[in-house]
Every structure is written in C-alpha cells, then in structure tokens.
Amino acid sequence: MLLTTTLSLAAAAAVINFWLALRCGQVRAKEKISIGTGGNDLLERRMRAQLNFVENTPWVLLLIAGIELAGKGGAWLAPVGGLYMLGRVAHGLGMDGTNLEKGRGIGTMITMLTQLGLAVVAVLVVLGMM
DSSP states (O other): OOOHHHHHHHHHHHHHHHHHHHHHHHHHHHHTOOSSOTTOHHHHHHHHHHHHHHHHHHHHHHHHHHHHHTTOOGGGHHHHHHHHHHHHHHHHHHTTOSTTTHHHHHHHHHHHHHHHHHHHHHHHHHTTOO
C-alpha cells in the first residue's frame, strides 16, 4: 500500500525542517556563532522553533500513517496534514518576535488541535468506531 498522504506530508516536513535550519544558519553566519546561541536572542528563538517542529512532527506523521494504513484517511486527512504544516511555518515565523508574532500562537494552537484530533481518530479506528 502506497501511503501517498504520509509521503507527501513527510516531504513537506523535510522542506520545512530544512527552511527552519537554514534560518538558524543565517543568524549563525551573520553573528559568527558556531556552537550554542552565543547569547543571541534571535538565534535562540529560531533554534527553539526548529526543535519544537522536530518534537511534534513525528507524532503527527505517525498518526497520519497509522490512519492511512487503516484505510480511514479519506479526503480529510491530507488537508489536516497540510494545515498542520502551514501552522508550523506560522509558528516558525512567529518565533522571530516580530510583527508576525501572532503566528506563534496560531501555529501552537493548530499543532495541539491536530495532534489531539488525530489521536482521537486513531483511538476510534482501533475501537472500530470509524
């Protein structure tokens, strides 16, 4: 079985992770910081944005893969995953502490709701209620 939704979202996640790492690297190069944050607030924020992405995304992808493997994804699963990815971009931008700071809260809310919603669906699938 080809997990097209999972594979597409994993590819999107890889691109977003690359982008988040690149943003950290830009600050490191500009400020000549090799290891750690060097006390740079922007670098610390960007590093936290990437780590937060890495902390949450595997769970979302695992739940999406499980739901897709169970044949219960349907047309709703890809848009939910896409919204999650957009939320992570908003969070990454919002962590800069600029006029896009609302993105942090929006991204956090989307992440929490996505994980909780997918977890509920996974339990319903296991119980045969979906």
